[in-house]
Amino acid sequence: MARPPKYSSDQIMDAVLSVLRGHRPDEVSVAAVSDVLGAPSGSIYHRFPTRDALLASVWLRAGERFRASLAEALGIPDPVDAGLAAVRYQLEWARRRPAEARLFLLYDRAELTNTAWPPQLLGRATRLANELTDALRSVAARTPGASFARVRFALLDVPQAAIRRAASSGAELDGEAQRLVEETIEVLLARPEALTRMAS
């Protein structure tokens, strides 16, 4: 017994993504979002208490989607195969959904907003972080000789370096970049001890 919504939360968040192509997160203003959406700012504030909550929601939605699909890849038994699949998935995602990937992979939760997150969003964020940590930990567990830090470096940090490089030049991730990332994680996961000698 109520008027039905004209703009759903997802539509509003999609409008944020659309503004995000071509602008930094801190540049995303409610006015810009409402322009893209064709709605007045009041409708946005009806659903999201603050601008920061809106931005945080978009970040969370992207992260939860990311995690859901990544978990599959990380489930592959052989750790190197799992790592390669995870990397390929990430790079493919960065190609297909640049705005969402850039937002989640390049911007830390802490540096996204100035104000503190509301408890509910904070809960979702810590759950997401825990789930990602667990997935990586399980890969580490079945990779002989590889620490958690090593797995995280190989499967998250190194791919992000490639994504960042491509994003800053505006071009798409090319084949060579992908090959470099795959080489790297293959070495880091398959032969943890092979190279401990230090050159100097």
Add this chain to the structure above:
Amino acid sequence: MARPPKYSSDQIMDAVLSVLRGHRPDEVSVAAVSDVLGAPSGSIYHRFPTRDALLASVWLRAGERFRASLAEALGIPDPVDAGLAAVRYQLEWARRRPAEARLFLLYDRAELTNTAWPPQLLGRATRLANELTDALRSVAARTPGASFARVRFALLDVPQAAIRRAASSGAELDGEAQRLVEETIEVLLARPEALTRMAS
């Protein structure tokens, strides 16, 4: 025959760095800088035409210092030794001058400001970029089988991934992170062809 300056350009830029510890670049306001400096905003605008020009100048100064010291490391004849030295230097720099390193290594010139840079700063920026490119190219030239993209990935992107990780967790770069980076670049530079087989 003039009143001597009380606040030099370098002092003002240092004040920006001080604000930058704990705030994103877009959060740096002229008011905050003038507070740190103990000077009114007028004195700052006397030297820098706009806020963006000030921020750009700080970025450029950091980059030019970075390049000057990195060039030494990259001059070492053996490419792997040069790469290791370059990486160690970068990580050491990130430890000792966190604000400057974060600003230059983590923020792209394009995403630092909204408005276009004045011609003079733009000139310095392109010169800096060219000098960095040349240094990497010369390493690539004496590394058998390594493309420019490979060298750049190994010597800039991968170390930055480690720096970024450490910066986001607030902790310092630990020994394990450094070892991971060194392993990685050693493999990427020393054995470009060793791993071209694709798993799948």
Add this chain to the structure above:
DNA sequence: CGTGTTTTGGAAATCCGTCTCCAGAACCGT
């Protein structure tokens, strides 16, 4: 010691973005 030049020190104009508020519209269930 006076003159000229540069810098300081603030005060305030101006702009932009967040957020509030409320009247009216639109729909569901009975």
Add this chain to the structure above:
DNA sequence: ACGGTTCTGGAGACGGATTTCCAAAACACG
């Protein structure tokens, strides 16, 4: 048809940040 509830639509208060402006201050030099 109608009452109750939720949503829209827009106007504007409010705060914060950039930038302008100018009188006063401080020094170098003749």
